[in-house]
Amino acid sequence: MDPIWLLVLLPFAALSGWLAAWRGRPETSSPPTPGVISETYYRSINFLANDQHDEALDVLAKALEDYDESLEIQLALGTLFRRRGEIEKATQIHQSLISRPGLSPEQKSLVLFELANDYLKAGLLDRSENLLLELGAEDGFRESALRLLVQIYESERDWERAIAAAGRLDSLTVEMWGPVIAQYYCELGERDLSGGDYAAAKERADQALKLNRNCARAIILRGRLDALTGRHQQAVTTWMRLCDEHPEMLNEVARLVQASAESLQQPGVYVDFLNRALEMASDERLQLLLVDCLSKQGRTEEAESQLLSWVEQHASLSGLHRLLELRSDQKPGTPFERDYQMVRKVTGKLLADRAGYECRFCGFQGKSLHWQCPGCRHWGTTVPKAAAIKLP
Numbered sequence: 001m002d003p004i005w006l007l008v009l010l011p012f013a014a015l016s017g018w019l020a021a022w023r024g025r026p027e028t029s030s031p032p033t034p035g036v037i038s039e040t041y042y043r044s045i046n047f048l049a050n051d052q053h054d055e056a057l058d059v060l061a062k063a064l065e066d067y068d069e070s071l072e073i074q075l076a077l078g079t080l081f082r083r084r085g086e087i088e089k090a091t092q093i094h095q096s097l098i099s100r101p102g103l104s105p106e107q108k109s110l111v112l113f114e115l116a117n118d119y120l121k122a123g124l125l126d127r128s129e130n131l132l133l134e135l136g137a138e139d140g141f142r143e144s145a146l147r148l149l150v151q152i153y154e155s156e157r158d159w160e161r162a163i164a165a166a167g168r169l170d171s172l173t174v175e176m177w178g179p180v181i182a183q184y185y186c187e188l189g190e191r192d193l194s195g196g197d198y199a200a201a202k203e204r205a206d207q208a209l210k211l212n213r214n215c216a217r218a219i220i221l222r223g224r225l226d227a228l229t230g231r232h233q234q235a236v237t238t239w240m241r242l243c244d245e246h247p248e249m250l251n252e253v254a255r256l257v258q259a260s261a262e263s264l265q266q267p268g269v270y271v272d273f274l275n276r277a278l279e280m281a282s283d284e285r286l287q288l289l290l291v292d293c294l295s296k297q298g299r300t301e302e303a304e305s306q307l308l309s310w311v312e313q314h315a316s317l318s319g320l321h322r323l324l325e326l327r328s329d330q331k332p333g334t335p336f337e338r339d340y341q342m343v344r345k346v347t348g349k350l351l352a353d354r355a356g357y358e359c360r361f362c363g364f365q366g367k368s369l370h371w372q373c374p375g376c377r378h379w380g381t382t383v384p385k386a387a388a389i390k391l392p
Helices: 003-008 010-023 036-051 053-067 072-084 085-100 105-122 125-135 137-157 161-174 178-194 198-211 217-227 232-240 249-266 265-282 284-296 300-313 316-332 333-353
Strands: 357-359 382-383
Touching: 036 072, 036 125, 072 085, 072 105, 085 105, 105 125, 105 137, 125 137, 125 217, 161 178, 161 265, 161 316, 178 217, 198 217, 217 232, 217 249, 249 265, 249 284, 249 382, 284 300, 284 316, 300 316
Parallel strands: none
Antiparallel strands: 357 382
16 A cells, blocks of 8 residues: 555544544543544645645644554655655654564564665665665565665675676566676676776676677677777677667667778778668668768768758758758858858757657666666666657
8 A cells, every 4th residue: 555545544543543442441431532633634635635745744744643653654654754855754763663662573674674775765875785685584575675785786886796686586586687687797897898807898798698698788898899809800790780689779889880890991891881770770870970981982972962862751950960061061162151051050059959868768868878777777778869850
């Protein structure tokens, strides 16, 4: 049950308790007046009906402090305080419950789990981790504790422990944790690569691909390692795997393919890659790279013809901007040059405000690629925005 609705039922629970207590008193006693409880109930319902959750919580919390000490209600109140950012209040409630005598082992574990959540929310990761490791030894809280431990290890960038915790979850649940663990291995591989340990980085990338053979990040990393060790043809072959498995990521390796093609002294390798990539992904950025490549090779008319066809077919704003650049470069000192420059300025301003990447899960947008979405914290859900701005 949602804690807010649990607290809404508080007045009924309190009223029932009062009536039970009254029945056990001498006959001369008079029953408690339920007016206060009724008022609390209707005020909280009114606040909830108007989406004023904080006000409803304030009313119910006051009633709780005055009339109810049940463990379930106290836990619900602590959860609601934590949800709205009042971590100190939530922690105080849960710490007071721990010291309450008569708690069963299951109840104590439940309170400790909520306290671990409080510490996690407050950024006290060591305290939270210690409690969760203790709870992870119990069957009832093992899965929940491991999930929070994964969050902690991700925050600390402790990828070895994250792999261990996620591996245990993979065996405990029906969820597929392999793709997430593959990302952890890629993180370790990136770290090894930065430290110059190419052999260790290669091993990490291979471990990631064993867990998720279609992991775009691992494919890119594996190709980079091939290129860094002089195996440029193998690097291009590795990156070409993205054509079938992750065409939306082809632009991310285009410049890498170009560098390897130059090292091989085979410019045709780069052109072939771009043509193949454009067959698989209708990405305007790849088209612009092909136009630039053809222009540098002196094939200006072919480049302009391809670009004009692309703009007409896809109504691409980026394509139009590049076409205007080509036209203005070809007609310096003519009346058309000023017109081209003016329109280029307008299209350039529109393009400058475009976000380059978007999370498929939560819609977070950003200018750079994040393998873990900063918004929802999911792995591998952020991809380039392939859709072009359409012209009317």
